[in-house]
Amino acid sequence: MAPSAIETITVPEPSPAELQLHTTTAAAGDYKELSPTRFSKEDEVTGIDGFEAAKYPNYLPTWNPDEHYPPLVPFEHYEHGKDADTTFPELIPESATRVDLTPTIGSEISGVQLSSLSNAGKDQLARFVAERKVVAFRKQDFADLPIQEALDFGAYFGRHHIHPTSGAPAGYPEIHLVHRAAGDTTAEKFFATRTNSVAWHSDVSYELQPPGTTFLYILDKPETGGDTLFTDAVEAYNRLSPEFQKRLHGLKATHSGIEQVNSSVARGSIKRRDPVYNVHPIVRTHPGTGQKALYVNPQFTREIVGFKKEESDALLDFLYNHLALGADFQTRVKWEEGTVVVWDNRVTQHTALVDWKGGARRHLARITPQAERPFETPFEEKQ
Numbered sequence: 122m123a124p125s126a127i128e129t130i131t132v133p134e135p136s137p138a139e140l141q142l143h144t145t146t147a148a149a150g151d152y153k154e155l156s157p158t159r160f161s162k163e164d165e166v167t168g169i170d171g172f173e174a175a176k177y178p179n180y181l182p183t184w185n186p187d188e189h190y191p192p193l194v195p196f197e198h199y200e201h202g203k204d205a206d207t208t209f210p211e212l213i214p215e216s217a218t219r220v221d222l223t224p225t226i227g228s229e230i231s232g233v234q235l236s237s238l239s240n241a242g243k244d245q246l247a248r249f250v251a252e253r254k255v256v257a258f259r260k261q262d263f264a265d266l267p268i269q270e271a272l273d274f275g276a277y278f279g280r281h282h283i284h285p286t287s288g289a290p291a292g293y294p295e296i297h298l299v300h301r302a303a304g305d306t307t308a309e310k311f312f313a314t315r316t317n318s319v320a321w322h323s324d325v326s327y328e329l330q331p332p333g334t335t336f337l338y339i340l341d342k343p344e345t346g347g348d349t350l351f352t353d354a355v356e357a358y359n360r361l362s363p364e365f366q367k368r369l370h371g372l373k374a375t376h377s378g379i380e381q382v383n384s385s386v387a388r389g390s391i392k393r394r395d396p397v398y399n400v401h402p403i404v405r406t407h408p409g410t411g412q413k414a415l416y417v418n419p420q421f422t423r424e425i426v427g428f429k430k431e432e433s434d435a436l437l438d439f440l441y442n443h444l445a446l447g448a449d450f451q452t453r454v455k456w457e458e459g460t461v462v463v464w465d466n467r468v469t470q471h472t473a474l475v476d477w478k479g480g481a482r483r484h485l486a487r488i489t490p491q492a493e494r495p496f497e498t499p500f501e502e503k504q
Contacts, residue, residue, distance in 0.1 A: 160300075160302035160305065161302070162181060164302070164303070164304070165178065165181055165302055165303065165482075166178050166181075168303070169303060169304055171303075171304075171480075172303035172304060172480070172481075172482065173303075175303075175340075175341060175482065175484065176264075176340060176341050176484075177264055177340040177341070177484070179268065179290060180264075180268075180290050180296070180298065180340050180484065180486055181290070181298075181300070182287075182288025182289060182290070182298040182300050183288060183289060183290065183291045184288055184289075184390060184391045185391070186391050188294060188391070188393055189392075189393060189394070190283060190294075190393050190394045191394075192394065192395065192397070193328065193329065193330070193394070193397075193491075195329060195330065195494070196280055196330070196491075198279055198280075198330065198333070198491065198492050198493040200247070200333075200408045200409050200492070200493070201240075201243060201244045201247045201277065201278065202244060202247035202248035202250075202251050202334075202409035202410075203248075203408070203409050204241075204244045205241075205244040205245045205247065205248035205249075205409075206241070206244075206245060207245075207248060209245045209248075209249055210245075211238060211239060211241055211242035211245055212230075212233060212238070212242055212245040212246055212249055213230060213233065213245075213249070214232075214233065216232050216233075217230055217231065217232035217233045218230065218231045218232050221253070222452045222453075223449075223450070223451075223452050225254070225353050225355070225356045225450055226253065226254040226255060226351060226352075226353035226356065226450060226451065226452045226469070227253065227254065227255050227256075227257075227351065227452030227454070228249075228253045228255075228256045228257070229256070229257045229258075229259065230256060230257070230258050230259070231258070231259040231260060233258070234261065234262060235258055235261055235263065235274070235461060235463075236261070236262055236263060236266060236270070236271075236274060240277070243274075243277050243278070246334070246463065247278060247333075247334050247409065248409055248410075250334055250463050250464060250465050251334075251407055251409045251410050251412075251465050251467075251468065252410060254351065254353050254355070254452075254464060254465060254468055254469045255351045255452060255454065255462060255463070255464035255465075255469055255471075256462070256463050256464070257454050257460055257461075257462050258460065258461045258462075258463065259457060259459060259460055260459045261338065261459050261460065261461040262459075263336070263338040263461050264338055264339070264340050264459070264486070268290060268293050268296065269293075271296075271338075271486075271488060272293065272295055272296070272488065274488075275336055275488035275489075275490055276490065277490075278333065278334040278490040279332070279333055279334070279490030279491045279492050280330075280490065280491045281295035281488070281489065281490060281491075282295070282297075282325060282328070282332060282489040282490070282491050283295055283393060283394070284297045284325065284393070284489070285378065285381070285382055285385075285392060285393045285394045285396065286381060286382060286385035286390060286391060286392065286393070288300060290486075294393070295488070295489075296486050296487070296488065297486070297487040297488075297489055298484075298485070298486055298487075299337075299473070299483070299484070299485040299486075299487065300483070300484050300485075301482060301483045301484070302482060303480060303481065303482040304480045305480055305482075306480050308475045308476070308477055308478070308483075309478055309480075311475050318472075318473070318474055318475035318476065319350070319445070319472045319474070320419075320420060320472050320473075321352065321418055321419060321420070321441070321444060321445055321470045321471070321472050322418045322419070322420035322421060322470060322471070322472070323354075323416070323418050323421075323466050323467075323469070323470050323471075324466050324487075324489060325378065325421075325489070326376045326401070326416070326418060326420075326421045326422070326466075327376040327377050327378035327381075327396075327397055327398055327399055327421050328378070328397065328399065328491065329397070329399050329494055330491045330492060330493060330494050331401075331466060331467070331491065331492065331495065332466040332467075332489045332490060332491055332492060333465060333466060333467055333490060333491070333492025333493070334463065334464075334465055334490060334492070335463065335464055335465070335466050335487065335488070335489050335490070336461060336462075336463055336487065336488040336489075337349075337461070337462045337463075337464075337485055337486070337487045337488075338460065338461040338462070338485065338486055339456045339457070339458065339459070339460050339461075339484075339485055340484040340485055340486060341482045341483065341484035342456050342458070342481075342482075342483055342484070342485075343477035343478075343479075343481035343482075343483055344477075344481065345477065346474065346476045346477030346478070346481075347456060347473070347474060347475075347476070347477045347483045348453050348454060348455050348456065348474050348476075349453070349454045349456070349462065349471055349472070349473055349474070350451060350452075350453050350454075350471060350472050350474065351451060351452050351453075351454065351464060351469050351470070351471045352444050352445070352447060352450060352451045352469065352470050352471070353447075353450040353451065353452075353468070353469060354414035354415045354416065354444065354468050354469055354470060355407075355412045355413065355414045355468050356447070356450035357414070357415050357443055357444050357447055357450060358404065358413050358414055358415050360443075360447070360450070361443075363502060363503065366404070366500060367500045367502075369403050369404050369415075370404055370497065370499070370500040371402075371497075372402070372403045372404075372425055372426070372427075373400045373401060373402050373403065373425070373426045374400065374401060374402075374403050374416075374417050374422050374423070374424065374425050374426065374437070375398055375399070375400050375422070375423045375424050375426065376398060376399055376400070376401055376421045376422050376423065377396075377398040377421060377423050378396045378397050378398065378421065379396040379397075379398060381396070381421075382395075382396035383396070398423070400426055401416055401495040402416065402495055402496065402497035403415065403416060403417055403425070403440075404416065404497050405467060405468075405495045405496070405497060406496060406497055406498040407465070407467055407468055408493055408496075411498070412468060413497075413498070414467065414468040415440055415443075415444060416467075416495060417437060417440050417441070418441070418444075418470055419437075419441045422437060424437075425437065444470060456485075466489075466492075467492060467495070
């Protein structure tokens, strides 16, 4: 089991000048992980006119301003997918049903219960998700487990990440919550100032060791809408010409969490940890599959190291557009009751869609194990 990252301490508040020291350009779009979205807990627990009570009140978000954590320290990540039987006998037994959504990204599996997997089955899960990038498991019991049991399952895949600004169930800061309360029409008001809600990103890519195998499970949802889009960063890399791929190798980019924390504080919300920024390779290698993927995103990537601003902006904008417009290497997950979506943050990007109407509740929980520090292997000319 991975080490813990939940020791609570009191840390001094940095000055505004320190927070701004390494801020460069503003991120594109709104931060989907900013909190809080104000809501009445009583209304969520008991229900309001036209809306039933929250199905999982134990997962309603809290924001504790007294909760502060020290900087994350490096840890040795073990990639369990390297140990997997790639015929996936426990993960996809003959009794299970597998449907691939596109040739390169996205699968749906029913007939297997994730919470019952042995360690060998978990190894297969890590490898299969690395290969298929995102997998939706239907009719799961994750939401009904005690929260600690769900966390214990996730801990097999890496150290739990604690988000610096998001809401969490009381007593469980390792759970990242996505929550829009019943009756909240923020989703509809969103389009008063925006033409769309797309904000591609890889979760908290600004960490020294960003997430790998990641879990998101549905608690409550609109009747329709609120889907999640995923893009295949491996196939996006593969579509580039060999000469362009070669030029990207060796380049590094800065990823910053400073703006996200600053925005949270400016809105009167929390800051659990001082913000960080880190430098990662633009082409990242997956330790289990050896596949190479583009690793930049408009939410958190700021500039290419060693490039002038105009040069950096031009190349990053090309890569952002390439990832965003590649509908032929993307997939869409429609949420159903009991769904757990597992994806690999190292080789994908995703965006929620804020398109539902009528103030319906949308409520999900994420478990976010951290993985290795991003690394790059040498460019290989394809024969």
